[in-house]
Amino acid sequence: MQRSNPEKPKFIKKTVIFTDYKCNNNCVFCIDAEKRGIRGKTTEEIMKEMAASRKRGSTYLEIIGGEPTMRPDFLRLIEFSSSLKFKTIAVTTNGRLLSYRDYAEKIIKAGLTSVVFSIHGHRPGLHDGLTRVKGSFNELLKGLDNLKKLNFNSIGSNTTIVKQNYRFLPEMGRWLLKQGIRNAEFIFVDPNYGAAKLNFRKLVPKISEIAPYVRECLDIGKADKTDHWHIRYVPLCYFPDHLDRISEIDEVKKFKSEHIAPDFENYAVESSRAAIGRTKAECCRLCRLNNICEGIWREYVRHYGDGEFKPVN
DSSP states (O other): OOOSSOOOOSSEEEEEEEOOSOOSOOOTTOTTTTOTTSOOOOHHHHHHHHHHHHHTTOOEEEEESSOGGGSTTHHHHHHHHHHTTOSEEEEEEOOSGGGSHHHHHHHHHHTOOEEEEEOOOSSHHHHHHHHTOTTHHHHHHHHHHHHHHTTOOOEEEEEEEOTTTGGGHHHHHHHHHHTTOOEEEEEEOOOSSHHHHHTHHHHOOOHHHHHHHHHHHHHHHHHTTOSEEEEESOOGGGOTTOGGGBHHHHHHHHEEEEEEOSSOEESOHHHHHHHHHEEOOGGGGGOTTTTTOOOEEHHHHHHHOSTTOOOOO
16 A cells, blocks of 8 residues: 655665776876776676666666766666666766767756766866866866756766865856856865875865865855855864855765775765775864764875864864
């Protein structure tokens, strides 16, 4: 018998599938810089993972890479995931192949419901300098424009924060709003792996240096009353007045996520995240935010120490 008043689930079950690590950009900070040679998954392997995650109760599917739109089977994967009745089918992409309108139209018709663009600068010189592909910014803009012309409105952005772009965060925030993007994440670069680990001093800024620019950027989104305009992977002692704009705090309330990649599986992302890659200073135990703060990257402390962190009373 069907229940007349079903209870709303407390969490959204989310599956993130990493298809492979191939990419048509070559970002200077790429966390997967040392993984390019790892074998990508076959179509059948990915479909099997999609079906299994749906049986486990996932309603939110995110497909990432590398650059998943490069795969010849990407359209087929979207069609298959749509047949499984995922409520959300999202892709994180550099957007370059979406510059071909026919391609953009096909994947939307196949069932894609959300697109998150990786945008690391608000002008060609900055973005292309970080992707190391001349013209990648203009192709991204064309892809964004194609989606708008197709009346596709579920568009978000990810911006990796590095030394080269953090001073421009307020300008980027205003630019993103002008593009019609109201769902944005600003992600402090992960130096535990990949290119940022290999080139730490060149790429990784200090939290104390980026914080004023991040706060200004967050305030721009808040003033525009955006629902999701967040900072990720930072210690909370620098953002006590922006706790409603912290990705991890928001996620642990909303999601139960799993990550399935060619070289690892994690079926408890939110609960394991801090233990896997983050650390805290001794003084953090005195901070009133300690229980909800996930700390800072271990590799960050190895290079810069923990003298920047002050407990919030």
